[in-house]
Amino acid sequence: MQHELAERRHFAGIEGETGRGHASVSAGEKIEWMAYPSLMLAAVLHGKEDLRIEQVPVPVPAFGEVLVRVAAALTCGTDLKVYRRGYHAMMLQPPIPFGHELAGTVAALGAGVSNFEIGDRVVALNSAPCDACFFCTHGQQNLCEDLQFNNGAYADYILIPERIVAKNTLRIPDHVAFEHAALTEPLACVVRGLEETAAQPGDTMIVLGAGPIGLMFMHVAQLAGIDVIAVVKREDQVASARLFGAKQVVRVGDVRDIVATARAMTPGGRGADSVIEAVATPLTWGWAVDMVRKGGTVNFFGGPPSGTRVTLDTNRLHYGDITLKASFHHTPAACRTAFELVTSGRFKAAATITGRAKLSEVPALFQNMLTRSRHLPKLEIKTAVFPGESIDSEIADEEPAFAGAAR
Numbered sequence: 001m002q003h004e005l006a007e008r009r010h011f012a013g014i015e016g017e018t019g020r021g022h023a024s025v026s027a028g029e030k031i032e033w034m035a036y037p038s039l040m041l042a043a044v045l046h047g048k049e050d051l052r053i054e055q056v057p058v059p060v061p062a063f064g065e066v067l068v069r070v071a072a073a074l075t076c077g078t079d080l081k082v083y084r085r086g087y088h089a090m091m092l093q094p095p096i097p098f099g100h101e102l103a104g105t106v107a108a109l110g111a112g113v114s115n116f117e118i119g120d121r122v123v124a125l126n127s128a129p130c131d132a133c134f135f136c137t138h139g140q141q142n143l144c145e146d147l148q149f150n151n152g153a154y155a156d157y158i159l160i161p162e163r164i165v166a167k168n169t170l171r172i173p174d175h176v177a178f179e180h181a182a183l184t185e186p187l188a189c190v191v192r193g194l195e196e197t198a199a200q201p202g203d204t205m206i207v208l209g210a211g212p213i214g215l216m217f218m219h220v221a222q223l224a225g226i227d228v229i230a231v232v233k234r235e236d237q238v239a240s241a242r243l244f245g246a247k248q249v250v251r252v253g254d255v256r257d258i259v260a261t262a263r264a265m266t267p268g269g270r271g272a273d274s275v276i277e278a279v280a281t282p283l284t285w286g287w288a289v290d291m292v293r294k295g296g297t298v299n300f301f302g303g304p305p306s307g308t309r310v311t312l313d314t315n316r317l318h319y320g321d322i323t324l325k326a327s328f329h330h331t332p333a334a335c336r337t338a339f340e341l342v343t344s345g346r347f348k349a350a351a352t353i354t355g356r357a358k359l360s361e362v363p364a365l366f367q368n369m370l371t372r373s374r375h376l377p378k379l380e381i382k383t384a385v386f387p388g389e390s391i392d393s394e395i396a397d398e399e400p401a402f403a404g405a406a407r
Ligand SMILES: [Zn+2]
Pocket: 076, 077, 078, 079, 100, 101, 185, 186
């Protein structure tokens, strides 16, 4: 049924007038479309380290939904984690449509969608809250009991559910590249984490870890006027930590006592006003508590595997009057703040994209990420995946003029 419908519109688009228009489909439902094929390529996770590029039907938008032609999808540490484990607690069991950081062009509208038009350049977030549950009505939409997730960014097209269309899909200004706009999601998590930490301009903050999230944290903190000390592991991360705004950097392997060294770098050797843990190990959770000053705040931003237990110095916590926080995910407000950081050009989006790949290369890309993160240190923050190679020729006539312009 789905397939037939897509096919019908495919022919209507190719053989009809312009590829745009209205069609009366079953039960008088009205849908707008631009020409697109009935089948597409998508990366599907079948289990542990089993990612395949498959031909699947292009989804058909129902009421309130939007079909987006993916222009860029970004790799993410969460995806790597899911790839390694073969499942994700908050997603369906395999086969899983894969990828969640994306930007693209609106290709078809379901009935009832009035806030977007065909051809709009958009970033669609990976989730949206219900705004009705206890958590949503208490200012914690990130903890929504009915958080609706969306996956499947590594594909020619992705269907955006009604709720995400209504609450967490943003129109991208023409001067912003798709792959930069796609940074909105991870950056929103960081923005909210920083807000929760309540750090003030002029504060000293230690960021533990210089992976993509650690680096984004350093940069967003620097933009907020905070003095950042980065604690990194690898040699190449020293330069990237500086590039992303760290005033001082220390490499774990270079010193005997990393806690003492990091504390000595803070004003008066008091310890940092706040410490962000972005490594996700029990060891670094402990360091975070040992590096913060009396009265300071620790934000455990990195999430170790479930079941992990940590040992913390209760004496320090109690007599040091230390605040412990943890931050998870984002809210629609944080998404908009992050989006503004990217579109205003304040955030170094271009420096964050360190690799480019085709959709067909995604399985090899993840296999490489897995191996490299274990062995070969090399500066890699995010790879932008550009789908569409297989469909470009087919719908070349309908290609919007701006599709490649902003890259
Ligand atoms: Zn992500």
